[in-house]
Amino acid sequence: MVLGDAGCEVTLWGRRAEVVDAVNSTRTNPGYLPGVELPPTVRATTDPAEAARGAEFTVLAVPSQTLRGNLARWAPLLPSDTVLVSLMKGVELGTAKRMSEVIEEVAGVPAERVAVLTGPNLALEIAARQPAASVVACSDEPVARRLQAACHTPYFRPYTNTDVVGCELGGAVKNVIALAVGIADGMGLGDNTKASLMTRGLAETSRLGAAMGADAHTFAGLAGMGDLIATCSSPLSRNHTFGTNLGRGMTLEQTIAATKQTAEGVKSCESVLDLARRHRVDMPLTETVVEIVHDGKPPMVALKDLMARSAKAERR
Numbered sequence: 308m309v310l311g312d313a314g315c316e317v318t319l320w321g322r323r324a325e326v327v328d329a330v331n332s333t334r335t336n337p338g339y340l341p342g343v344e345l346p347p348t349v350r351a352t353t354d355p356a357e358a359a360r361g362a363e364f365t366v367l368a369v370p371s372q373t374l375r376g377n378l379a380r381w382a383p384l385l386p387s388d389t390v391l392v393s394l395m396k397g398v399e400l401g402t403a404k405r406m407s408e409v410i411e412e413v414a415g416v417p418a419e420r421v422a423v424l425t426g427p428n429l430a431l432e433i434a435a436r437q438p439a440a441s442v443v444a445c446s447d448e449p450v451a452r453r454l455q456a457a458c459h460t461p462y463f464r465p466y467t468n469t470d471v472v473g474c475e476l477g478g479a480v481k482n483v484i485a486l487a488v489g490i491a492d493g494m495g496l497g498d499n500t501k502a503s504l505m506t507r508g509l510a511e512t513s514r515l516g517a518a519m520g521a522d523a524h525t526f527a528g529l530a531g532m533g534d535l536i537a538t539c540s541s542p543l544s545r546n547h548t549f550g551t552n553l554g555r556g557m558t559l560e561q562t563i564a565a566t567k568q569t570a571e572g573v574k575s576c577e578s579v580l581d582l583a584r585r586h587r588v589d590m591p592l593t594e595t596v597v598e599i600v601h602d603g604k605p606p607m608v609a610l611k612d613l614m615a616r617s618a619k620a621e622r623r
């Protein structure tokens with residue numbers, strides 16, 4: 308919708324024929340975005356070759372853990388000069404790779420042909436065409452500027468950045484922190500607790516970023532603090548809602564059953580912790596989320612353990 312509103316010709320690929328037909332015949336996607344009118348320049352197809360044909364940008368927005376398998380099928384169909392754009396906010400389980408790294412590896416393209424779009428961009432608010440800012444990151448700045456022009460509309464304001472690592476980490480780790488804040492919400496805890504989790508969550512994201520060569524400024528920007536605030540405060544966030552349900556006492560199975568869409572942090576908390584261990588970075592909040600979500604640790608016990616950690620300086 309954003310690309311179409313910005314004047315691009317867009318071909319969406321979808322795996323379900325009934326969704327593709329609905330988009331083409333009604334110009335809406337009733338299952339996901341009821342009532343949102345898509346621009347006339349947006350069409351849909353179930354044929355990936357048709358979607359890829361002649362694409363200046365190939366925008367990838369499948370759940371992170373499915374990217375490798377999907378892209379392996381699409382890669383041979385892509386134009387040789389297309390720029391691949393990741394909207395995904397996750398880290399691959401097993402490899403601990405960021406989405407742009409998976410793209411480079413599977414599509415066999417250099418980093419200059421891979422870009423990332425990220426920021427405080429809750430889908431339902433964007434679909435309502437409410438004003439929002441965002442970041443388009445690419446190691447090749449002219450490519451970032453081309454993508455910026457392609458998605459700039461009166462309601463969507465993208466800024467360029469060349470720090471791909473920092474932008475991707477900001478997007479993936481904030482989902483883990485949003486789970487923690489949601490859990491606190493579900494436990495009935497107040498704003499001091501939530502602000503403390505968000506701030507210390509950003510501190511551990513920045514520590515990981517420093518170890519991985521990211522620019523510290525990125526975490527104070529839209530891809531870091533901006534997205535963290537939106538996701539941790541909004542009832543529209545799937546990660547925040549997932550955490551709230553856990554904090555209210557629902558089991559993991561009940562919470563998964565109640566979640567219709569992707570809550571990336573549920574899987575990525577494990578791959579972020581894997582990354583932290585590979586880089587020898589202490590990420591106590593991420594570790595706590597893994598313990599609650601995957602090891603069944605009761606949230607109240609987890610919180611007590613977090614608070615009982617040894618006293619530290621704020622900046623290390």
Ligand SMILES: NC(=O)C1=CN([C@@H]2O[C@H](COP(=O)(O)OP(=O)(O)OC[C@H]3O[C@@H](n4cnc5c(N)ncnc54)[C@H](O)[C@@H]3O)[C@@H](O)[C@H]2O)C=CC1
Nearest residue numbers: 368369370371373394395396397428429430431568569571
């Ligand atoms: N929804 C949001 O507000 C935002 C989402 N994102 C990111 O975008 C990425 C995708 O998220 P959403 O679109 O919200 O998730 P979603 O769960 O709403 O939708 C993902 C789409 O992929 C399809 N899908 C699911 N499994 C698939 C598979 N194995 N192969 C092919 N297609 C599959 C689904 O049918 C659906 O159409 C995530 O990484 C998320 O973090 C980023 C910014 C905002």
Ligand SMILES: O=C(CO)COP(=O)(O)O
Nearest residue numbers: 426427428429544545546
């Ligand atoms: O990334 C998002 C907003 O920027 C969406 O967050 P959720 O995936 O938690 O809904």
